[in-house]
Amino acid sequence: MSNIEEIFEKYISSRIFKDREKLLPDYVPRELPHRDNQIRRLATILAPALGGSRPSNVFIYGLTGTGKTAVTKYVLRKLYEKAKKKIEFTYVNCRQNDTSYRVLAELARSIGVRVPFTGLATSEVMKRFLDGLERKARILIVVLDEIDHLVKKHGDDVLYFLTRINEQLSRSRVTIIGITNDLKFMEFLDARVKSSLGEEELVFPPYTATELEDILRKRAEEALHSDVLHGGVIPTVAAIAARQNGDCRLALDLLLKAADIAERMGSPHITLDHVKLAQKEIERNLTIDVIKTMPLHVKLVLAAIYLLEDENYRMVTTGAIYNKYTDITRSLGVEPVTQRRVSDIINELDMLGLINAKVVSMGRYGRTKVISLSASKGSIREGLREDIFLANIL
DNA sequence: AATCCACAGGAAGTGCTGGGCG
DNA sequence: CGCCCAGCACTTCCTGTGGATT
Known part of the structure; x- marks a missing residue:
């Protein structure tokens, strides 16, 4: 059997999925429990x-x-x-x-x-x-x-x-x-x-953990074969999503990714380990995807923040970032944008959830923003590295 | 109590792209 | 063809400000 046929065959004879579509985000079920x-x-x-x-x-x-x-x-x-x-x-x-x-x-x-x-x-x-x-x-x-x-x-x-x-x-x-x-x-x-x-x-109102469990159970029944879920999986997924403001979409996505991973690994069951991997993968994909689509100077500013954080810079402020950023542009031979623009870019990165920016006053020493990375360093690094242009400076 | 730093962040405008419409 | 439109990334110029230090 050729390679590709094997892949397809494996999918058709999936031991995990009965109907994968039922876990996709745009599927609207016949019943909407608890609403x-x-x-x-x-x-x-x-x-x-x-x-x-x-x-x-x-x-x-x-x-x-x-x-x-x-x-x-x-x-x-x-x-x-x-x-x-x-x-x-x-x-x-x-x-x-x-x-x-x-x-x-x-x-x-x-x-x-x-x-x-x-x-x-x-x-x-x-x-x-x-x-x-x-x-x-x-x-x-x-x-x-x-x-x-x-x-x-x-x-x-x-x-x-x-x-x-x-x-x-x-x-x-x-x-x-x-x-x-x-x-x-x-x-x-x-x-x-x-x-x-x-x-x-x-x-x-947000879904409670119990409500999420109920929804997940119903959906799993439609999407997955019976007995593929290890105990604990649904309560864990529900608990994770409940902590995220009772986000049902996250719960379903987590279950889907965990199932995908189990399938990919050829496991007959979905276990808590698969859930953990799924959680990491979701976070990773999210940050890599946003970074990929960012304009050059936004990436460069993010790279500057990343590098400062990496060398344990004492306090990462707008000024420090701007200096690092201009260093980078100089080494790449790119014209830097103004500090005003960088200030806006920092706000954009904050809104994307990649960094944390807080305005603080340091009295005599002015008023600025203190910035820290909020997404995982590894994912940010990976995302930035996708741009060949930036690969060397990291 | 006044000062003054290091920025924040508003307003308006520029130059470019990718398109109308008559 | 010439002039119009919106959107984007960015610039220029600007006024505002919390609070440690003088």
């Missing part, structure tokens, strides 16, 4: 759409992996099945589409209006969206997921437009469902947008 309240509330709020009137706007808040997106998609799917034709819905992820233009373009596209991905004025896209909508005579439910990303970067222009859009429509109606994991986000909003978007509010 009955939220499902009922959202269904109640949206139900008027079936009678042809516009449902209230909804603002949904909950930490990552608490089922916000899954519940929303679940309820909307059911609603759509019931209503047919009269109702339409659109889902836009504002982390992927984090500018006013892109969000509007997505919305326009979803109702069948052709818009180029660049070139037009934003107001022109608004106009086309409005016209397209009016022609269709529908109730459109717009889901803006991770809405905080959009507002923090580009203000609430789009939201303002969307909350007032009904005043300009006579045959169609728009309802907005805003989803965020940042509660403070509401403070950024214009008062009118705030009151309009918050017509109804829905809170998703």
